[in-house]
Amino acid sequence: MRSFRRRANTDSSRGARVREAATQAARESQQRVREAAREVAHQAPERAQQLRAAAAQLDVRWARSRPARFIRERFMQFVMNPILDHYAARRATGVQRLAELHEPFILVANHSSHMDTPIILSALPRRLRKRTAVAAAADYFYRNRVVAWLVSLLFNTVPIERMGGGTKDSGHLDKLLDDGWNLLLYPEGTRSRGSGLGRVRRGAAVLASHHNLPIVPIRVTGTAEAMPPGAVWPKRLRGRLRSRRHRVEVAFGEPIAPLSDTAALIERVQSFFESGEPGPYVSPYRRHHADEG
Numbered sequence: 001m002r003s004f005r006r007r008a009n010t011d012s013s014r015g016a017r018v019r020e021a022a023t024q025a026a027r028e029s030q031q032r033v034r035e036a037a038r039e040v041a042h043q044a045p046e047r048a049q050q051l052r053a054a055a056a057q058l059d060v061r062w063a064r065s066r067p068a069r070f071i072r073e074r075f076m077q078f079v080m081n082p083i084l085d086h087y088a089a090r091r092a093t094g095v096q097r098l099a100e101l102h103e104p105f106i107l108v109a110n111h112s113s114h115m116d117t118p119i120i121l122s123a124l125p126r127r128l129r130k131r132t133a134v135a136a137a138a139d140y141f142y143r144n145r146v147v148a149w150l151v152s153l154l155f156n157t158v159p160i161e162r163m164g165g166g167t168k169d170s171g172h173l174d175k176l177l178d179d180g181w182n183l184l185l186y187p188e189g190t191r192s193r194g195s196g197l198g199r200v201r202r203g204a205a206v207l208a209s210h211h212n213l214p215i216v217p218i219r220v221t222g223t224a225e226a227m228p229p230g231a232v233w234p235k236r237l238r239g240r241l242r243s244r245r246h247r248v249e250v251a252f253g254e255p256i257a258p259l260s261d262t263a264a265l266i267e268r269v270q271s272f273f274e275s276g277e278p279g280p281y282v283s284p285y286r287r288h289h290a291d292e293g
Contacts, residue, residue, distance in 0.1 A: 056159070056171055056172040058138055058142045058148065058159040059158055059159055059172045060148060060149055060152035060153075063149075063152035063153050063156060063157075064133070064156065064181070068153055068156075069130055069156075071153060072153065072154060072155075072156060073126070073129075073130065075154055076118075076121065076122060076129075080118050080122065080154075081122060083234075084115075084118060084119065084122060085245075086236075086245070087226050087227075087234040087235070087236055087245060087246060088115070088119070088222065088223075088226055088234070088245055088246050088247075088248040089245040089246065089247050089248065090119065090122070090123070090248050090249075090250070091247075091248075091249050091250075092123040092249070092250045092251070092252070093249070093250075093251045093252065094251055094252030094253060094254075095123065095124075095125070095252055097216070097252050097253070097254060097255060098124070098125065098128060098216065098252060101214065101216070101255060103128070103131060103180055103182055104131070104177050104180050104181055104182045104183070104211075104213060105182055105213050105214045105215070105216055105255065106177075106182070106183050106185060106204055106207060106208050106213055106214070106215045106216070107120070107132070107182060107183065107184040107185065107215075107216050107218055108184075108185050108186070108187050108204045108215055108216070108217055108218065108269055109184065109185075109186055109217075109218035109219070109220055110186075110188065110197055110218075110219060110220055110273045111186035111188050111220075112220070112223060112224035112228075112229070113223035113224050113226065113227045113228065113229065114227055114231075115223040115226055115227045115234060115248075116186070116220050116223050117134055117155055117184070118155070119220060119223055119248055119250060120184065120218060120220065120250055121134070121155065121184075123250040123252075128182060131180065131181055131182055132156065132181070132182040132183070132184055133156050133157070133158045133176055133181050133182070133183055133184070134155050134156055134157045134158070134183075134184045135157070135158055135159075135160045135173070135183060135184065135185045135186065136151060136155075136157035136158065136159060136160065137159075137160065137162050138159035138160060138161055138162075139161070139162065141157060141159070142159045158172060158173065158176065158183075159172075160173070160203075173207065174207075174210075174211070177207070177211050177213065178211075183207070185203065185204045185207075187200045187201050187202075187203060187204045187205075187266075187269065188200060188201070197270070197273050197274060200266050200269055200270045200273070201266075202262045202263075202266055204269075205259070205262035205265040205266050205269075206262055208258040208259075208265070209258045209259065209260055209262060209265075211258075212258050213258060214255040214256060214257055214258065215255065215256045215258070215265065215269065216252060216253065216255050216256075217252075217253035217254075217256065217268075217269050217272040217273065218250060218251065218252055218253065219249075219250075219251040219253065219272060219273055219276045220248070220249070220250055220251075221248070221249050221251075222246050222247050222248035222249060223246075223248055225237075225246050226246040226248060234246075251276050253272045253276070256268055256269070
Protein backbone atom coordinates (compact mmCIF):
# COMPACT_ATOMS: atom_id res chain seq x y z
CA MET A 1 0.00 0.00 0.00
CA ARG A 2 2.84 2.39 0.92
CA SER A 3 4.59 1.50 -2.34
CA PHE A 4 1.44 2.35 -4.28
CA ARG A 5 1.14 5.72 -2.50
CA ARG A 6 4.79 6.56 -3.21
CA ARG A 7 4.29 5.68 -6.87
CA ALA A 8 1.13 7.84 -7.03
CA ASN A 9 2.96 10.77 -5.42
CA THR A 10 5.84 10.35 -7.88
CA ASP A 11 3.44 10.26 -10.84
CA SER A 12 1.60 13.30 -9.54
CA SER A 13 4.86 15.22 -9.10
CA ARG A 14 6.00 14.21 -12.58
CA GLY A 15 2.64 15.30 -14.01
CA ALA A 16 2.92 18.67 -12.29
CA ARG A 17 6.41 19.18 -13.73
CA VAL A 18 5.18 18.24 -17.21
CA ARG A 19 2.26 20.68 -16.95
CA GLU A 20 4.59 23.40 -15.70
CA ALA A 21 7.01 22.76 -18.58
CA ALA A 22 4.14 22.82 -21.09
CA THR A 23 2.86 26.09 -19.66
CA GLN A 24 6.33 27.63 -19.83
CA ALA A 25 6.76 26.44 -23.43
CA ALA A 26 3.40 27.95 -24.37
CA ARG A 27 4.39 31.27 -22.79
CA GLU A 28 7.69 31.29 -24.67
CA SER A 29 5.91 30.43 -27.91
CA GLN A 30 3.44 33.27 -27.42
CA GLN A 31 6.31 35.63 -26.68
CA ARG A 32 8.08 34.60 -29.89
CA VAL A 33 4.86 35.13 -31.87
CA ARG A 34 4.44 38.61 -30.38
CA GLU A 35 8.05 39.50 -31.16
CA ALA A 36 7.69 38.22 -34.72
CA ALA A 37 4.48 40.23 -35.17
CA ARG A 38 6.20 43.38 -33.92
CA GLU A 39 9.09 42.77 -36.32
CA VAL A 40 6.72 42.30 -39.28
CA ALA A 41 4.79 45.44 -38.35
CA HIS A 42 8.05 47.36 -38.08
CA GLN A 43 9.28 46.14 -41.47
CA ALA A 44 5.96 46.38 -43.34
CA PRO A 45 6.13 50.11 -44.24
CA GLU A 46 9.68 49.77 -45.52
CA ARG A 47 8.79 46.62 -47.47
CA ALA A 48 5.72 48.29 -48.95
CA GLN A 49 7.82 51.28 -49.99
CA GLN A 50 10.32 49.00 -51.72
CA LEU A 51 7.53 47.17 -53.57
CA ARG A 52 5.91 50.40 -54.73
CA ALA A 53 9.23 51.68 -56.04
CA ALA A 54 9.78 48.36 -57.84
CA ALA A 55 6.30 48.59 -59.39
CA ALA A 56 7.12 52.01 -60.83
CA GLN A 57 10.23 50.57 -62.49
CA LEU A 58 8.11 47.91 -64.23
CA ASP A 59 6.05 50.49 -66.10
CA VAL A 60 6.07 49.87 -69.88
CA ARG A 61 6.15 53.48 -71.07
CA TRP A 62 6.25 52.77 -74.81
CA ALA A 63 2.72 51.31 -74.48
CA ARG A 64 1.43 54.90 -74.33
CA SER A 65 3.13 55.95 -77.57
CA ARG A 66 1.14 56.88 -80.69
CA PRO A 67 1.85 53.57 -82.52
CA ALA A 68 0.81 51.60 -79.42
CA ARG A 69 -2.43 53.59 -79.14
CA PHE A 70 -3.20 52.84 -82.79
CA ILE A 71 -2.65 49.09 -82.28
CA ARG A 72 -4.74 49.14 -79.10
CA GLU A 73 -7.72 50.77 -80.84
CA ARG A 74 -7.58 48.31 -83.73
CA PHE A 75 -7.41 45.43 -81.23
CA MET A 76 -10.46 46.79 -79.42
CA GLN A 77 -12.36 47.27 -82.68
CA PHE A 78 -11.58 44.06 -84.53
CA VAL A 79 -10.74 41.55 -81.77
CA MET A 80 -12.01 42.48 -78.33
CA ASN A 81 -15.42 43.88 -79.26
CA PRO A 82 -16.43 40.81 -81.33
CA ILE A 83 -15.29 38.52 -78.49
CA LEU A 84 -17.25 40.52 -75.92
CA ASP A 85 -20.31 40.56 -78.17
CA HIS A 86 -20.22 36.76 -78.38
CA TYR A 87 -20.26 36.26 -74.61
CA ALA A 88 -22.02 39.35 -73.25
CA ALA A 89 -25.14 41.37 -74.03
CA ARG A 90 -23.66 44.69 -72.98
CA ARG A 91 -25.36 47.90 -71.94
CA ALA A 92 -24.14 51.08 -70.33
CA THR A 93 -25.84 53.86 -68.38
CA GLY A 94 -24.60 57.26 -67.29
CA VAL A 95 -22.09 57.69 -70.14
CA GLN A 96 -23.44 61.21 -70.73
CA ARG A 97 -22.00 62.20 -67.34
CA LEU A 98 -18.52 62.02 -68.83
CA ALA A 99 -19.25 64.48 -71.63
CA GLU A 100 -18.66 67.68 -69.67
CA LEU A 101 -15.80 66.42 -67.51
CA HIS A 102 -12.43 68.04 -67.98
CA GLU A 103 -9.57 65.57 -68.26
CA PRO A 104 -7.86 64.08 -66.46
CA PHE A 105 -10.09 62.32 -63.96
CA ILE A 106 -10.00 59.10 -61.96
CA LEU A 107 -12.33 56.19 -62.66
CA VAL A 108 -12.95 53.72 -59.85
CA ALA A 109 -14.80 50.45 -60.36
CA ASN A 110 -15.80 47.35 -58.43
CA HIS A 111 -13.84 44.30 -59.54
CA SER A 112 -15.01 40.71 -59.84
CA SER A 113 -13.63 39.45 -63.17
CA HIS A 114 -10.84 39.86 -65.71
CA MET A 115 -13.64 40.92 -68.07
CA ASP A 116 -14.15 44.15 -66.14
CA THR A 117 -11.32 46.05 -67.83
CA PRO A 118 -12.27 45.42 -71.48
CA ILE A 119 -15.96 45.88 -70.64
CA ILE A 120 -15.30 49.30 -69.06
CA LEU A 121 -12.87 50.42 -71.76
CA SER A 122 -15.29 49.47 -74.51
CA ALA A 123 -18.02 51.51 -72.79
CA LEU A 124 -15.89 54.66 -72.78
CA PRO A 125 -16.09 57.02 -75.74
CA ARG A 126 -13.02 56.55 -77.89
CA ARG A 127 -11.81 60.07 -77.14
CA LEU A 128 -11.55 59.19 -73.44
CA ARG A 129 -10.47 55.58 -73.89
CA LYS A 130 -7.39 56.65 -75.87
CA ARG A 131 -6.23 58.69 -72.87
CA THR A 132 -7.10 56.22 -70.08
CA ALA A 133 -4.55 54.05 -68.30
CA VAL A 134 -5.55 51.04 -66.19
CA ALA A 135 -3.88 50.28 -62.88
CA ALA A 136 -2.88 46.59 -62.74
CA ALA A 137 -1.36 44.54 -59.92
CA ALA A 138 2.40 44.34 -60.38
CA ASP A 139 2.63 41.05 -58.51
CA TYR A 140 0.09 39.44 -60.87
CA PHE A 141 0.52 40.93 -64.36
CA TYR A 142 4.15 42.02 -64.27
CA ARG A 143 5.94 38.91 -63.03
CA ASN A 144 6.54 37.79 -66.61
CA ARG A 145 7.97 40.31 -69.09
CA VAL A 146 6.01 39.02 -72.07
CA VAL A 147 2.71 39.14 -70.15
CA ALA A 148 3.58 42.63 -68.89
CA TRP A 149 4.22 43.85 -72.44
CA LEU A 150 0.99 42.31 -73.74
CA VAL A 151 -1.34 43.74 -71.08
CA SER A 152 0.40 47.11 -71.30
CA LEU A 153 0.02 47.23 -75.08
CA LEU A 154 -3.52 45.87 -75.34
CA PHE A 155 -5.10 47.53 -72.28
CA ASN A 156 -2.68 50.38 -71.47
CA THR A 157 -2.00 49.07 -67.99
CA VAL A 158 0.37 50.60 -65.46
CA PRO A 159 1.77 48.57 -62.54
CA ILE A 160 0.79 49.29 -58.96
CA GLU A 161 1.71 47.62 -55.70
CA ARG A 162 -1.36 46.43 -53.81
CA MET A 163 -0.05 46.81 -50.23
CA GLY A 164 -1.22 49.87 -48.37
CA GLY A 165 -3.56 52.60 -49.52
CA GLY A 166 -1.58 55.79 -49.92
CA THR A 167 0.35 57.36 -52.76
CA LYS A 168 3.86 57.28 -51.38
CA ASP A 169 6.36 56.29 -54.08
CA SER A 170 3.59 56.33 -56.71
CA GLY A 171 5.52 58.82 -58.81
CA HIS A 172 4.65 57.09 -62.10
CA LEU A 173 0.92 57.52 -61.33
CA ASP A 174 1.44 61.15 -60.37
CA LYS A 175 3.27 61.76 -63.65
CA LEU A 176 0.51 60.08 -65.64
CA LEU A 177 -2.12 62.32 -64.08
CA ASP A 178 0.06 65.40 -64.48
CA ASP A 179 0.47 64.52 -68.17
CA GLY A 180 -3.30 64.46 -68.63
CA TRP A 181 -3.98 60.71 -68.59
CA ASN A 182 -7.17 59.43 -66.99
CA LEU A 183 -6.67 56.55 -64.60
CA LEU A 184 -8.89 53.52 -63.99
CA LEU A 185 -8.43 51.99 -60.53
CA TYR A 186 -9.97 49.02 -58.75
CA PRO A 187 -9.93 50.22 -55.13
CA GLU A 188 -10.84 46.79 -53.73
CA GLY A 189 -7.30 45.73 -54.69
CA THR A 190 -8.33 42.36 -56.10
CA ARG A 191 -11.29 40.56 -57.64
CA SER A 192 -14.07 40.00 -55.13
CA ARG A 193 -15.29 36.45 -54.60
CA GLY A 194 -18.94 35.59 -54.23
CA SER A 195 -21.70 38.17 -54.21
CA GLY A 196 -20.13 40.54 -51.69
CA LEU A 197 -17.88 43.50 -52.34
CA GLY A 198 -14.37 43.83 -50.99
CA ARG A 199 -13.20 46.65 -48.75
CA VAL A 200 -12.62 49.85 -50.72
CA ARG A 201 -9.12 51.14 -50.05
CA ARG A 202 -8.21 54.79 -49.86
CA GLY A 203 -5.54 55.04 -52.59
CA ALA A 204 -7.85 56.47 -55.26
CA ALA A 205 -9.27 59.01 -52.83
CA VAL A 206 -5.78 60.12 -51.80
CA LEU A 207 -4.73 60.51 -55.44
CA ALA A 208 -7.88 62.49 -56.23
CA SER A 209 -7.33 64.80 -53.26
CA HIS A 210 -3.62 65.24 -54.02
CA HIS A 211 -4.24 66.18 -57.67
CA ASN A 212 -7.61 67.89 -57.10
CA LEU A 213 -9.33 65.59 -59.59
CA PRO A 214 -12.90 64.26 -59.66
CA ILE A 215 -13.66 60.58 -59.19
CA VAL A 216 -16.15 58.79 -61.43
CA PRO A 217 -17.54 55.65 -59.74
CA ILE A 218 -18.36 52.72 -62.01
CA ARG A 219 -20.55 49.75 -61.10
CA VAL A 220 -20.07 46.62 -63.21
CA THR A 221 -22.50 43.70 -62.98
CA GLY A 222 -22.66 40.36 -64.78
CA THR A 223 -18.97 39.84 -65.52
CA ALA A 224 -18.42 37.44 -62.61
CA GLU A 225 -20.97 35.06 -64.09
CA ALA A 226 -19.47 35.30 -67.58
CA MET A 227 -15.88 34.90 -66.42
CA PRO A 228 -15.56 34.10 -62.70
CA PRO A 229 -12.27 34.35 -60.79
CA GLY A 230 -10.04 31.45 -61.76
CA ALA A 231 -11.44 31.15 -65.29
CA VAL A 232 -9.05 31.76 -68.19
CA TRP A 233 -11.78 32.44 -70.77
CA PRO A 234 -15.40 33.63 -70.66
CA LYS A 235 -18.34 31.29 -71.16
CA ARG A 236 -21.90 31.56 -72.44
CA LEU A 237 -25.05 30.63 -70.57
CA ARG A 238 -26.27 27.13 -71.30
CA GLY A 239 -29.78 26.80 -72.69
CA ARG A 240 -32.02 23.92 -73.68
CA LEU A 241 -31.42 24.34 -77.39
CA ARG A 242 -28.53 26.78 -77.59
CA SER A 243 -26.33 28.89 -75.38
CA ARG A 244 -27.09 32.52 -74.56
CA ARG A 245 -25.07 35.60 -73.74
CA HIS A 246 -24.70 36.96 -70.23
CA ARG A 247 -26.29 40.30 -69.36
CA VAL A 248 -23.48 42.69 -68.47
CA GLU A 249 -24.04 46.29 -67.41
CA VAL A 250 -21.70 49.21 -66.79
CA ALA A 251 -23.17 52.10 -64.79
CA PHE A 252 -21.25 55.39 -64.61
CA GLY A 253 -22.09 57.33 -61.47
CA GLU A 254 -22.21 61.05 -60.83
CA PRO A 255 -18.65 62.47 -60.66
CA ILE A 256 -17.52 63.09 -57.09
CA ALA A 257 -15.50 66.22 -56.38
CA PRO A 258 -12.20 65.64 -54.56
CA LEU A 259 -12.54 65.76 -50.79
CA SER A 260 -9.90 66.29 -48.13
CA ASP A 261 -11.90 63.81 -46.05
CA THR A 262 -10.88 60.64 -47.90
CA ALA A 263 -13.02 58.49 -45.60
CA ALA A 264 -16.17 60.34 -46.69
CA LEU A 265 -15.21 59.97 -50.35
CA ILE A 266 -14.60 56.24 -49.95
CA GLU A 267 -17.98 55.89 -48.25
CA ARG A 268 -19.70 57.47 -51.25
CA VAL A 269 -17.85 55.18 -53.65
CA GLN A 270 -18.71 52.11 -51.57
CA SER A 271 -22.36 53.16 -51.47
CA PHE A 272 -22.47 53.44 -55.27
CA PHE A 273 -20.82 50.03 -55.68
CA GLU A 274 -23.47 48.49 -53.44
CA SER A 275 -26.60 50.18 -54.79
CA GLY A 276 -25.81 52.02 -58.01
CA GLU A 277 -28.07 54.67 -59.47
CA PRO A 278 -30.82 54.55 -62.05
CA GLY A 279 -29.96 56.32 -65.29
CA PRO A 280 -31.04 56.50 -68.94
CA TYR A 281 -29.88 53.62 -71.08
CA VAL A 282 -27.27 54.52 -73.69
CA SER A 283 -25.43 51.94 -75.78
CA PRO A 284 -21.94 53.23 -76.61
CA TYR A 285 -20.73 50.01 -78.14
CA ARG A 286 -21.95 50.41 -81.71
CA ARG A 287 -22.40 54.13 -82.17
CA HIS A 288 -19.88 56.31 -83.98
CA HIS A 289 -18.89 59.72 -82.66
CA ALA A 290 -17.78 62.54 -84.85
CA ASP A 291 -14.51 62.66 -82.95
CA GLU A 292 -13.86 58.96 -83.38
CA GLY A 293 -12.66 59.07 -86.94
